[in-house]
Amino acid sequence: MSNLAYLKYYASIFILTSIRRFVKIFKLAMKPIEKQRIIPAFKQYDLEGPKPRVNEFLFALQIFIQFIKGFRTLHFVGPSVTVFGSARFDENHIYYKMAREIGKKIAELGFTTMTGGGPGIMEAANRGAFENGGASVGCNIKLPFEQAPNPYTQTSITFSYFFIRKVLLVKYSYAFIIMPGGFGTQDEFFETLTLAQTKVINDFPIVVMGKEYYEPFHHWMDHMIAEGTIAEGDKKFMLFTDSVDEAMEHISKYVHKNYKVKPRKRLWWLFEKI
Numbered sequence: 001m002s003n004l005a006y007l008k009y010y011a012s013i014f015i016l017t018s019i020r021r022f023v024k025i026f027k028l029a030m031k032p033i034e035k036q037r038i039i040p041a042f043k044q045y046d047l048e049g050p051k052p053r054v055n056e057f058l059f060a061l062q063i064f065i066q067f068i069k070g071f072r073t074l075h076f077v078g079p080s081v082t083v084f085g086s087a088r089f090d091e092n093h094i095y096y097k098m099a100r101e102i103g104k105k106i107a108e109l110g111f112t113t114m115t116g117g118g119p120g121i122m123e124a125a126n127r128g129a130f131e132n133g134g135a136s137v138g139c140n141i142k143l144p145f146e147q148a149p150n151p152y153t154q155t156s157i158t159f160s161y162f163f164i165r166k167v168l169l170v171k172y173s174y175a176f177i178i179m180p181g182g183f184g185t186q187d188e189f190f191e192t193l194t195l196a197q198t199k200v201i202n203d204f205p206i207v208v209m210g211k212e213y214y215e216p217f218h219h220w221m222d223h224m225i226a227e228g229t230i231a232e233g234d235k236k237f238m239l240f241t242d243s244v245d246e247a248m249e250h251i252s253k254y255v256h257k258n259y260k261v262k263p264r265k266r267l268w269w270l271f272e273k274i
Helices: 003-029 053-074 094-109 121-130 162-171 183-197 215-227 232-237 244-258
Strands: 080-084 112-115 136-141 155-159 173-178 206-209 238-241
Touching: 053 136, 053 155, 053 162, 080 094, 080 121, 080 162, 080 183, 094 112, 094 121, 094 206, 094 244, 112 121, 121 136, 136 162, 155 162, 162 173, 162 183, 173 183, 173 244, 183 206, 183 232, 206 244, 215 232, 232 238, 238 244
Parallel strands: 080 112, 080 173, 112 136, 136 155, 173 206, 206 238
Antiparallel strands: none
């Protein structure tokens, strides 16, 4: 066999192997979002540094597809108030009951209640809206524990990555209510607060419920002000209260003063359901 023949032989093997690998990776990346997990049992492949260019492209494509799916799902949910909070409180907990009342009041104001779509505080807020005739939306995420969609939403969507979920929870909301919660809640709280502080988003109301729970945060803010890492005026972005009525009055006054909601038209040529 000539050198040229050997070259053609090995080139064909390389090409076939590459095609098979590409198809395998493509099928994995294109699995339905609901069947994927943000934290696999043993490793998180996509977020562990540089990968082969094919993997990076498919990762970017998957993110793009999830964003488009989110935009199409949430475009017509109406003006929303997002409620952040722990997934770990049951229905007998005082904060669960408070969040349920908040969902009810949001519905009475004519807003859509939007949450992370899981249990605990998220379920409570969705439930309060759902049981009182209000619109209820959940932006869920697939996790190996704790997170499962609650049954009190009319519109629900599941994502594979936290950052996609956070972008959409912020994008479609006119106000934010922060309930007691852990690392995830504080992540959402501080990202929203940073976006308001840096004027990436308008000064939408940020209401922090649970004055006793967040009392240490007041001391921390005073410490940061003393150290010069934040300004005294940064406190203006938040209202701390335990009163649901005060929270609703604060949100209603701001939104009705600064915004006029216009109905969005559905475009048949984009296959938007009429």
